[in-house]
Amino acid sequence: MTRSSGKRWLRTLVLFLLLLAAAWFTDCSPALFWARRSHLTDLISAMLPPDWGYALRILSPLLATVQMSVTGTALGSFLALLLAPLCAENLHAPKPLRWTLRLLVQVLRSFPTLILALLATFLFGLGTFSGTVAITVYTFAILTRLTYEDIESAELAPYHALCAMGAVPAKVYWRAVVPGIAPSYFSNVLYLLETNVRHSSILGYVGAGGIGLLLNEKISWLEYGKVGMILFFLFLTVCVIEGISGLLSQIIREERAAREQLCRNPRFEDRVWRSLGILRTARLLGHDEFMALISNLRVGVALDIIDSVGLDVISGLINDAQPATIMTAAGQDLEPGQRDALRAKMVRERLAEHDA
Helix, strand or coil: CCHHHHHHHHHHHHHHHHHHHHHHHCCCCHHHHHHCHHHHHHHHHHHCCCCHHHHHHHHHHHHHHHHHHHHHHHHHHHHHHHHHHHHCHHHCCCHHHHHHHHHHHHHHHCCCHHHHHHHHHHHHCCCHHHHHHHHHHHHHHHHHHHHHHHHHHCCCHHHHHHHHCCCCHHHHHHHHHHHHHHHHHHHHHHHHHHHHHHHHCCHHHHCCCCHHHHHHHHHHCCCHHHHHHHHHHHHHHHHHHHHHHHHHHHHHHHHHHHHHHHHCCHHHHHHHHHHHHHHHHCCCCCHHHHHHHHHHHHHHHHCCCCCCCCHHHHHHHHHHCCHHHHHHHHCCCCCHHHHHHHHHHHHHHHHHHHHC
16 A cells, blocks of 8 residues: 555545544434334425416515626625725724624625524515515625635735825725726625525525525425426526526636737737827827827736826826817817817826826
């Protein structure tokens, strides 16, 4: 026996002993499971075939379940994106605020969705609103933790550079930090959406609305054919959500791959630097030419090819280089050639100020 195989057998033995210890501490009896195995087969046979005539009655509470999941996930995700920077150490939020929010997130994460739904029914009464609140709070707690950890591991040199030049930290966060963490953020959101669809199916047990209330009712009345129909619809719903989530995840992966491919393309990098050079030195810039050049520059900044210009500067240039904006600043109507000259001058001066 080799050393590696011996270690593998040792790990397997330790895992088996831990499993036996857990079974002993929890009074788990395999013999009892085996003796009552017929109960499981009887339950399955009672649910099959499902009661197909009950399908229309399921649609309304099923729709409410999906609405709770989607709404709660969306609200919780948005709140997490707003408050996560206040929890991240490298964004230098006030320390008392940071630790207070972190403590709040840790406390909320300790409660499962069912307990949050029970508390929500005490505060807001029975119904889907309480379920939506519970899913929102659960999503907020989990995603805030994941998001501020992503922020702490992200590259924040552009963020600190823009803040050092006097940019508003809140705006810099949305323009310099969020794009960098967006792929992992959306992956986490999709995962939580799948999880919340499963969680919301049992919130009705505590009166938080959705299909769980109907499921609890039919189990209590021993109407297992209808229970089988409810579980069948839940299975279909989860499959559809997972299919959509898989499609969106594939889009995210392809977007990452496209970014990496662009970064490795020397021709594209050359086009980005040429665009910056023309913008810095041009004496005449037509609107269409300017938009093509600034678009190349924006992509280059987003891909970290260029770090000397911030996305906020580019957004300001796009806004101020519009024909109507130029004429408003000049206080008079201008010919196209005059607008092109003023546009080029404004771009040169803005980029020179930024370089300085």
